Amino acid sequence: MNSLFFKSALTAVIFSASGFASTLYRGATVLTLADGDNAGHANGYLLVSDDGTIEAVGQGDPLSDPAVRAVHFTADWKTVDLTGKIVMPGFVSGHGHLWQSAFRGIAPDGELWPWLMALHWTYGKFFAPGDFAAFTRHGALDQLRHGITTTHNHSQWLPGQDYGLYHEQFDAESKIPQHFVFSWVSQSTATDEEWRARLKPMLALLKPAPATPLLGFTVSANGMPGRKGQAPDLLSREIKLAREFNLPVHLHYLEPAAQAEEDRAKWPKIKEAGAAAPGVSYAHFIQVDETILKEAAAAGAAMIWNPLSNGRLASGLADIPHYLAVGLKVGMGEDGQASGDISDPFENVRLGLYALRMKERNARGLQPIDILRLHTVRTAEILGVSSCVGTLAPGKFADFLVVDPDSPATGPVFDAAATLVFACSSQNLAAVYVGGRKVVKDGQLVEDDVALEADVATRVARVRQAAADMKAHPPVTHP
Ligand SMILES: [Zn+2]
Structure with missing residues (x-):
């Protein structure tokens, strides 16, 4: 499948004029999960605005298309190479x-x-x-x-x-x-x-x-x-x-x-x-x-x-x-x-x-x-939130997963959806993005809450003790 979708030229101009840079994620198999797109884009790309929305999704080199260049390209465009990875919606x-x-x-x-x-x-x-x-x-x-x-x-x-x-x-x-x-x-x-x-x-x-x-x-x-x-x-x-x-x-x-x-x-x-x-x-x-x-x-x-x-x-x-x-x-x-x-x-x-x-x-x-x-x-x-999330499409939020079928190794990919469902687990998550922001990298939260586990353990221990005390000494009820 080799289709390109773009946000309106006007919107793109506003972003450029405001100095927003976009990030191009390229080289991955991009499964948009849009109806009708069952194979995804081999050597696909996802262009994400710095406001966290998707600008374009497609196949190949977006810069080889003069229309993309004219509408979306700015000098501070960042590129992230995702060759060998599978990209899908969160x-x-x-x-x-x-x-x-x-x-x-x-x-x-x-x-x-x-x-x-x-x-x-x-x-x-x-x-x-x-x-x-x-x-x-x-x-x-x-x-x-x-x-x-x-x-x-x-x-x-x-x-x-x-x-x-x-x-x-x-x-x-x-x-x-x-x-x-x-x-x-x-x-x-x-x-x-x-x-x-x-x-x-x-x-x-x-x-x-x-x-x-x-x-x-x-x-x-x-x-x-x-x-x-x-x-x-x-x-x-x-x-x-x-x-x-x-x-x-x-x-x-x-x-x-x-x-x-x-x-x-x-x-x-x-x-x-x-x-x-x-x-x-x-x-x-x-x-x-x-x-x-x-x-x-x-x-x-x-x-x-x-x-x-x-x-x-x-x-x-x-x-x-x-x-x-x-x-x-x-x-x-x-x-x-x-x-x-x-x-x-x-x-x-x-x-x-x-x-x-x-x-x-x-x-x-x-x-x-x-x-x-x-x-x-x-x-x-x-x-009621599919206008924002659920597929990878222009205008939606850039909530997406970067799955690495090579880590842990799952062998060659014949069918991206089958590899994801049959062969991958969350251990294969190289990154999780929400609104264009990387929140998980190699299985770890980018902003980890290191004190949380101990806090939860202390709280649960207190709750369990209170429940055990109640069981051992039930309140006396008077008729
Ligand atoms: Zn329930």
Whole structure:
């Protein structure tokens, strides 16, 4: 493929006149992941403006084209040689809970409910100021190191916590050079007015830019019809709020196998609440029946597939090829690191594809290029941020990965997408760029937080001790 795309000449002139230099990354196989571009550009290039956006992407020597020279070239153009490397868009994780990064390996014999019991309901009430911030930072930096340049953080409000503690998750992410979409929790006991008062100042901060972490919001809907202790209209209120502010909605649905029948029975109420509609995505959505699947697809809803987490918690394997065939929108996520214990998107796509092939005994279904799109552009579309990230195209943010298939050595490359999905891991990441800025080099964060591991370990030790003390000496309750 040898196509060139350019931003308007006018924009380029403005950059040149302002003295911005551009950087030309050349010599790599560039997989744009744009629809129709399955082979990528052999000996491709990516031209990135110093404002962090992509100016042009194509094949060969851009300077041999007089049009490129005239529009884009300036004397201070920098060149980076990436011969032998593969360049692809940064991964987009469509579902996760970053704070869980501090609690890996927990409840190894538990499916969803025992695992939740061991995590949220054992430790959540002992979080002190600074814990959520440190744990969220731990999770986000870990994702970044593994090539996730945009994350959808399904923030959580744990039992007994106040708004200040909850809000640390947002503040922590705002200080990390990773793009994030914040899934905002309404908190079930608050009124609609209280919701608006909390949400509006946060929405005012939203100004998407290559160098700005905050990329968008979704409403995290926690209302589930029939859930004990919950107002029956919670879900419809959450949906109404999301519509009022034109935000996508994200909710957990049809995850654990043990509760499949009970969860499926909630579908009519979910539809009634307005949660089967465009802009709504379900995390997991494994235990569907044909009616739910087809109605969700027809309604324009979407799902986020989390193979690592679904394997770890024995939740099951969503029939992704069938979902796609009926027209459901599908994205991918890592989930929190307490259930998808490493946030390596290369492992997520490999495990997901292998699991489907084991079940189907057929290799002609989903292909490596397809699953790379699910974990990038398709997820970005579901989150409403695909005008900024998800593919390598002029005008989008320069969020990209430089993968070195020679380190560790994976042998000659026959098909770039197949090498990425079948043969590479995040160990092959030579560099991760966000908004044109290199944030990871040879597996290490460029701005490492060396004190973070010790800080997180101290905090987790304190939380564990408090939970153990509570277990040893439960509070005396008087009848
Ligand atoms: Zn989740």
